[in-house]
Amino acid sequence: MEEIAKDRSELLKPPKAGEIVRGRIIGRGRSSIFVDLGSWGTGIIYGKEFLLAKDLLKKAKEGDELFIKIVDLENEEGFIEVSALEADREISWLKLKEKRNTAENIMVKILGANKGGLLTTVMGVNAFLPVSQLSSANYPRVEDGDAMKILKELQKFVGQEMEVKILDLDPRGEKLILSEKIKETEKIKEILKDYKVGDIVEGEITGVVDFGAFVKFGADSLEGLVHISELDWQLIENPGDVVQVGEKVKLKIIDISNGKVSLSLRALKEDPWKTIEKTYEKGKITRGKITKFNPFGAFVEVAAKIQGLCHISEFGTRQKMEELLKIGSEYDFEVLLLDIKEHRLLLKLVL
Incomplete structure (x- = not known):
């Protein structure tokens, strides 16, 4: 980043292209502005630079100081x-960097x-607030993860103010x-010291x-996630088939890292695999x-909450597999x- 000349004494040094300095407006033309640069001479903002900075300069008047x-x-x-717009942008980025470093x-x-x-x-700098950086209160919880439904939820925030x-x-x-959730995360990390x-x-x-x-728990209403794989021992296609919003549940904490809590429902249920x-x-x-069919083969339910896989290699192709097997139908399999x-x-179809 080019050095910013902060006082008049620095203007005695030879100027350099790309340097940001302070100047005073001494005149205006129809599409230009003249700036006094002291011993360096006179600077001019004109042509493309004037048009690009038109909004920035529209209230500027003779005698005003500005960075260029x-x-x-x-x-x-x-x-x-000289360019007023480029100077304004660079100074903005410097200030933004300072705000980041001080966590303002x-x-x-x-x-x-x-x-x-x-x-x-x-x-004046375009900024983006990712969905993943929204606070738990504002995170869009869309059951089927439909992108258009998520967008519809996000559009509700347009026009509102947020602290980030x-x-x-x-x-x-x-x-x-x-990020909206950084400040929330810092508080959560402190509270989570009481959990293990x-x-x-x-x-x-x-x-x-x-x-x-998502689950809220504890006196401070902390929020954690129960991954689909931790809802039950059985293979789950739709989490909504297992839990419902508003349902009271008992869970086990299986991980705490970076202010995030991972929870499990299945850890408190008897593992059906232990008895088979x-x-x-x-x-x-x-x-x-x-x-179910997937690229790896066919899933086979042999008992309540117990599913095996009949690998695609047993059939050669998915088409052949789907010709021999039908979802919902029962068949005999050999345990491999x-x-x-x-x-x-792992199972093999008995023909």
């Missing part, structure tokens, strides 16, 4: 070409929304990323999404119902592998 950036040390008319809270007005988050400006902090910035790439992995807590389901469920070792020994024939610890059951 040296563009050309001498043009054909003998003036030093900033009030912004939401100007727009897209599927990824909210749009706003800070000190700067998460990241890149002046060269002109990227300014904001393995604790049992009681909570309430506050949101159901395609990847799991003799029933599904390698080589045994068992009856099972087809529940049972791994109780990893909850893996």
Whole structure:
């Protein structure tokens, strides 16, 4: 970043292209502004630079001081070409960097929304607030994760003000990323010192999404996530089939990191796999119902909350697999592998 000349004594030094200095307006033309640069001479903002900075300069008058950036040390008319807009941008980025380093809270007005988050400006710089950086209170909980439904929820914030902090910035790439939840995270980290992995807590389901469920728990209404894989021992397609918003539940804390709490419902349920070792020994024939196809093969329910996989390689192609098997129908299968610890059951269709 070019050095900013902060006082008149620095103006005695030879000017450099790209340097930001302070000047005083001494005159205006129809599409130009003349700036006194002391012993350096006279600077001029004109042409494209004048048009780009029109809004910035519309209230400027003779005698006003402003920061400008040296563009050309001498043009054909003998003036030093300068830019007010570039200087304003660079100074804005410097101030934004300072705000990030000091973790200063900033009030912004939401100007727009897209599927990824909210749009706003800070000190004239375009900024983005990702969905993932919204506070728990404002995070859009859409059950099926539909992008258009998420956008509809985000659009409700347009016109509203939010208190945020700067998460990241890149002046060269002109990227300014904001976070609403940073301040919340700092408070949560302090509260979480009273909890540890393995604790049992009681909570309430506050949101159901395609990847799991959000739960509020504890006296401070902390929020944690129950991943879809931690809802139950059985394979789950739709979390809404297992839990509902408003439902009271008991959970186990399985991870605490970076202010985030991971919870489990299934950890407090008896593991059905522990009792099936003799029933599904390698080589045994068992009856099972087809529940789902995926690129790896067919999922087969052999008992309540127990599903195995008949691998695609047993058929050669998915088309062949779907010709032989129908979802909802029952068939005989041979047990190829049972791994109780990893909850893996590999099967082969008995023809």
